[in-house]
Amino acid sequence: MSDDYLLKVEDLTISLDVDKASIPIVEGVNFAIKPGRVFALVGESGSGKTIVSLSILRLLGKGVRITGGKILFKDNNGKTVDILKLNPKGKDIQAIRAAQIGMIFQEPMSSFSPVHTIGNQIEEVVNLHLDLDKKQARQKCIEMLGKVGIVNPERAFDQYPFEFSGGMRQRAMIARAMICNPKLLIADEPTTALDVTIQAQILKLMKNLQNELNMANLFISHNIGVIAQIADDVAIMYMGKIVEQGPVRDILRKPQHPYTKGLLRAIPHLADIGRSRRLEPIAGSVPNLFERPNGCPFAARCSQFIENICDRGFPEKTKLSPDHSVFCYAVAQDVNGSQMQEVVA
Amino acid sequence: MSNLIEVENLTVEFSGPSKGLFGKKGTPITAVDDVSLYIKKGEALGLVGESGSGKTTFGRALLRLQEPTSGQVKMHGQSGSKVITDLDAKSLRKAWQEMQMVFQDPQSSLNPRMTVMDSIAESLIVNGLAKNMEAAKPRVLEVAQSCGLSVDQLSRYPHAFSGGQRQRISIARALVMQPEFIICDEPVSALDVSIQAQILNLLIDQQQELDLTLLFISHDLIVVAYICDRIAVMYLGNIIEIAPTKDLFKLPLHPYTEALMSAIPSDDPDQQLMQAGISGEAIGNDATRQGCLFAPRCQYADKDKCQNVKPPLTEVNNNRLVACHYADKLTLNGFETI
Ligand SMILES: Nc1ncnc2c1ncn2[C@@H]1O[C@H](COP(=O)(O)OP(=O)(O)OP(=O)(O)O)[C@@H](O)[C@H]1O
Ligand SMILES: Nc1ncnc2c1ncn2[C@@H]1O[C@H](COP(=O)(O)OP(=O)(O)OP(=O)(O)O)[C@@H](O)[C@H]1O
Ligand code: SF4
Ligand SMILES: [Mg+2]
Ligand SMILES: [Mg+2]
Numbered sequence: 001m002s003d004d005y006l007l008k009v010e011d012l013t014i015s016l017d018v019d020k021a022s023i024p025i026v027e028g029v030n031f032a033i034k035p036g037r038v039f040a041l042v043g044e045s046g047s048g049k050t051i052v053s054l055s056i057l058r059l060l061g062k063g064v065r066i067t068g069g070k071i072l073f074k075d076n077n078g079k080t081v082d083i084l085k086l087n088p089k090g091k092d093i094q095a096i097r098a099a100q101i102g103m104i105f106q107e108p109m110s111s112f113s114p115v116h117t118i119g120n121q122i123e124e125v126v127n128l129h130l131d132l133d134k135k136q137a138r139q140k141c142i143e144m145l146g147k148v149g150i151v152n153p154e155r156a157f158d159q160y161p162f163e164f165s166g167g168m169r170q171r172a173m174i175a176r177a178m179i180c181n182p183k184l185l186i187a188d189e190p191t192t193a194l195d196v197t198i199q200a201q202i203l204k205l206m207k208n209l210q211n212e213l214n215m216a217n218l219f220i221s222h223n224i225g226v227i228a229q230i231a232d233d234v235a236i237m238y239m240g241k242i243v244e245q246g247p248v249r250d251i252l253r254k255p256q257h258p259y260t261k262g263l264l265r266a267i268p269h270l271a272d273i274g275r276s277r278r279l280e281p282i283a284g285s286v287p288n289l290f291e292r293p294n295g296c297p298f299a300a301r302c303s304q305f306i307e308n309i310c311d312r313g314f315p316e317k318t319k320l321s322p323d324h325s326v327f328c329y330a331v332a333q334d335v336n337g338s339q340m341q342e343v344v345a
Numbered sequence: 346m347s348n349l350i351e352v353e354n355l356t357v358e359f360s361g362p363s364k365g366l367f368g369k370k371g372t373p374i375t376a377v378d379d380v381s382l383y384i385k386k387g388e389a390l391g392l393v394g395e396s397g398s399g400k401t402t403f404g405r406a407l408l409r410l411q412e413p414t415s416g417q418v419k420m421h422g423q424s425g426s427k428v429i430t431d432l433d434a435k436s437l438r439k440a441w442q443e444m445q446m447v448f449q450d451p452q453s454s455l456n457p458r459m460t461v462m463d464s465i466a467e468s469l470i471v472n473g474l475a476k477n478m479e480a481a482k483p484r485v486l487e488v489a490q491s492c493g494l495s496v497d498q499l500s501r502y503p504h505a506f507s508g509g510q511r512q513r514i515s516i517a518r519a520l521v522m523q524p525e526f527i528i529c530d531e532p533v534s535a536l537d538v539s540i541q542a543q544i545l546n547l548l549i550d551q552q553q554e555l556d557l558t559l560l561f562i563s564h565d566l567i568v569v570a571y572i573c574d575r576i577a578v579m580y581l582g583n584i585i586e587i588a589p590t591k592d593l594f595k596l597p598l599h600p601y602t603e604a605l606m607s608a609i610p611s612d613d614p615d616q617q618l619m620q621a622g623i624s625g626e627a628i629g630n631d632a633t634r635q636g637c638l639f640a641p642r643c644q645y646a647d648k649d650k651c652q653n654v655k656p657p658l659t660e661v662n663n664n665r666l667v668a669c670h671y672a673d674k675l676t677l678n679g680f681e682t683i
Contacts, residue, residue: 045536165396199564252612270680
């Protein structure tokens with residue numbers, strides 16, 4: 001059962017080299033994505049979501065180093081590859097990029113070259129990975145541009161990035177990432193620059209491809225509404241760690257970790273318009289990377305903080321159901337406490 | 346309450362996309378198309394619309410960071426009334442003390458080689474409101490504190506801050522001038538919801554305490570609804586509907602506004618995504634366009650009037666302004682229960 005994953009991240013640790021010191025920015029991250037499922041990473045800005053997603057394609061920048069763990073991927077031949085063992089510049093990872101794992105980057109502006117047409121830059125991916133002649137390749141690109149909602153895809157094929165609005169560029173990137181029918185699509189804030197109508201179109205398109213082609217999706221977003229609409233499973237990150245993980249309905253309706261609860265309380269709701277305009281942010285602020293606490297990373301801001309427990313090492317995993325787990329001392333005490341009570345009763 | 350800002354027939358054109366990289370210019374596109382509106386003193390006006398509809402260009406044109414092609418912008422501030430669009434460079438610079446903009450991308454609007462303290466103090470000194478750093482300091486500290494920045498953070502450089510902190514720095518930079526009017530362009534779209542809540546609270550407080558007037562641009566309709574008293578909806582450079590926030594959400598009068606409302610993703614995983622959806626995207630606005638600009642995507646469009654006659658922004662029902670030939674006949678869906 002636990003073997004039906006497409007991608008499995010085990011104990012991933014990534015560090016930043018600063019003046020000879022090495023500071024962890026992602027620590028002991030574990031998750032698995034099944035074929036055809038949407039797995040979402042949500043959390044604090046700066047918690048390491050982009051870094052985790054870039055490490056899957058081995059695209060981390062200078063000074064950012066993978067210091068431990070495995071990233072297991074079942075490739076097109078049914079073989080399991082540890083992506084972290086591949087040469088980041090080698091043939092094997094290049095064969096995986098775009099053809100098997102497509103990526104939509106957080107910054108659409110910088111991901112197209114200004115001197116080539118949009119069409120040529122999408123065609124490039126097709127030529128690299130599919131065996132089509134010139135005419136077929138062009139046709140396939142135009143079809144995909146139409147699918148992401150670009151009005152005149154034939155004309156768009158021959159246009160340059162600067163002639164596209166921000167939203168159009170973002171959609172062109174989505175077309176490029178999905179054109180080879182990847183088994184896994186990584187989408188880092190794919191709809192932040194889009195208005196809600198285009199956003200809804202893109203989410204529907206992703207859902208369709210997921211159903212038609214059994215495509216899996218690693219989806220990153222700050223927008224809880226978007227997460228609710230697209231995700232099957234959700235992991236909540238705080239300071240480089242996953243603090244809670246589970247099916248989307250459990251996370252949104254029965255959040256357990258104090259950070260997850262705080263995050264959900266901070267969301268503005270339509271129903272409250274005009275009642276109270278003030279929102280409820282989480283008290284305090286994220287500690288500096290250089291002052292990473294020893295215990296639970298959320299301890300300094302947590303209303304359920306337990307002295308001499310929460311500040312002693314990262315909490316163990318508490319399972320609330322086979323799929324829903326939390327890393328929190330207070331939750332663990334609650335769960336264990338009520339189990340003891342059950343035993344007594 | 347009296348108007349702080351009055352905009353009359355504001356138009357901004359850009360020379361059109363050229364053919365190929367070095368080709369000659371095509372027909373000019375109209376990014377802001379004959380817009381007239383007012384913003385009352387102490388009011389927060391929201392500006393929403395499709396990406397590329399001209400929201401940022403409109404905001405920049407109000408401050409003349411982008412020179413409008415035609416039209417007038419007036420401000421009736423504490424120092425008296427002035428026509429912003431008629432000011433010479435020197436008087437415009439002075440007017441900027443009263444009107445400030447927080448830009449879409451804080452990363453690119455902060456100087457990486459200046460400490461946060463210097464960044465915030467800079468405009469005070471440049472505008473002669475403080476003689477030097479020493480004189481500027483008390484005011485900077487006061488504003489920084491109200492923006493949730495601590496004293497020890499002020500000596501750091503921008504790269505040492507997270508996105509949310511940088512956003513607060515740029516808000517502090519705008520507030521330090523004690524402007525009467527601030528334009529916020531997507532101030533929270535890249536931030537997690539907790540930091541978003543902090544920044545929105547800060548804006549709400551400043552607005553109430555200082556009687557600040559706001560133009561708030563965002564794709565997130567719920568965020569706009571929280572902050573704003575009224576909302577203007579833009580489509581291809583035109584205001585197609587403008588109404589008090591609650592009225593707009595309860596009962597949209599323009600088909601595009603209805604489409605926007607139906608596309609707000611619900612945070613209930615069991616609720617269907619976008620029912621009354623529209624497809625495709627807007628086709629560019631230039632002088633050759635006829636009829637209602639929304640007609641090609643509108644499910645209510647007829648074959649005659651909508652295709653040939655551009656509906657003006659007119660008053661219907663009880664004081665609602667909308668640009669649709671059928672606004673008084675259609676019954677559109679919003680969120681009746683709010
Ligand atoms: N190239 C880099 N060099 C140094 N530090 C980096 C680099 N990239 C990221 N970081 C740091 O690593 C941490 C994690 O960054 P990451 O971009 O993964 O955050 P995120 O969760 O994607 O945030 P956001 O929601 O704002 O996009 C942050 O503290 C960031 O400042
Ligand atoms: N400097 C420029 N030169 C040419 N065209 C421009 C320029 N700036 C903006 N435009 C065009 O003007 C139109 C309006 O752009 P603007 O940036 O104001 O839109 P927006 O509503 O702010 O969009 P977004 O929601 O994506 O930020 C777009 O078609 C854009 O391509
Ligand atoms: S004028 Fe016609 S096309 Fe335009 S929004 Fe109204 S019904 Fe639709
Ligand atoms: Mg990121
Ligand atoms: Mg903009």
